[in-house]
Amino acid sequence: MSSAHRFDRGHTDDLMSYLAASPSPYHAVANAAERLEKAGFRQVAETEAWDAAAGGRFVLRGGAIIAWYVPEGATPATPFRIVGAHTDSPNLRVKPLPDTGAQGWRQVAVEIYGGTLLNTWLDRDLGLSGRITLRDGTHRLVNVDRPLLRVPQLAVHLDRSVNQDGLKLDKQRHMTPIWGLGEVSEGDLIRFVAEEAGVDAREIGGWDLMVHSVEAPAYLGRDRELLAGPRMDNLLSVHAGLAALVAAAGSSSLPCIPVLAAFDHEENGSQSDTGAEGPLLGNVLERSVLARGGTFEDRARAxxxxxxxxxxxxxxxxxxxxxxHEPGHHPLPNKGPILKVNVNQRYATDGSGRAVFAAACERAGVPWQHFVSNNSVACGTTIGPITAARHGIHTVDIGVAILSMHSARELCGAEDPHLLASALTAFLEG
Structure with missing residues (x-):
């Protein structure tokens, strides 16, 4: 597991820009699409016929994006090499009737999304982002990236036991952000959002809005060897997958079709039309096979x-x-990506998957580590087992080791994003 790989701070700088520009899944996929178009990929619509031409393509649906590159000479049975990730992160999302308040404060009603660490959203300057849907069916992105909201914590003078007994937060009563003073006015928030988006509030038919911390990503530590920032779970992987796909598309000879599949709704179970348990990835792979003149037999072989x-x-x-933590497995920052193992299939990795991942890291000159949960601590899961079960594709769970997972602001090694991207590039190149 030794490495001769050198730290590329430029990759991490670019990740920081991507994180800052992607406060919602909709922004994450829009920014991914822009990067892919600059690399020569073109968007295709699901409602139109697809052709068999070589080159890069991508499909957008809500907060999900599937991108792939068909090399010259690919046959209908050419296999796929897929990097899977997700675009969503735990946060606070705006309710359908958002205008609320109490005691002379104007507030915004929110619903808790995913398994967020509630206390990390307290006393932070929060912006508002997401998308609005107009009555003609089109969407507009919204990003109010300035201090707008705040969830204030109760002062210690009014909760003398907080440092002894621990902070106890009720999701309904204690997590409602404030955003001003005065009487509550129905429709106030959406009128504000309409003004920010430059549209008439009467044209807004729906919205998918959420709050985000406006604090920028930053290097941390004496030697700036750590990276602190929002939404690294899991935009760090989306960004690395984008870099790897673009790099693989530039290879002169590919024995496979490299794919990036970035889904929404992983943090609440993946059960949606844009989640990993939905049909999106399967439809894209099958249509790619059929567009190249393939049959059911070719799809099965691919x-x-x-x-x-x-x-x-x-x-x-x-x-x-x-x-x-598991005593024999202690992943550390800047020691390379981790191979995630759980024999109860919370992760999809098996021994042959380990060999695939190890070979990719070896080709890239990247170190790697093992991760397994303590037997006494419940193990989380990913889109890996879902992908394996739904599509019958051999799947391996990997990632980057971080601290403060599901916090409004997470922490990783500054070298690890580039190490992950390098391993993913070697994997996509087959």
């Missing part, structure tokens, strides 16, 4: 020879809570 690396963040060993 999927049987395909491999997916499900890339999501994992847990670095926490120096203050090391007893919560």
């Amino acid at each position: 999927l049987a020879g395909s491999v997916c690396l499900s890339s999501d963040t994992g847990h670095a060993v926490h120096p203050n809570y090391s007893e919560r």
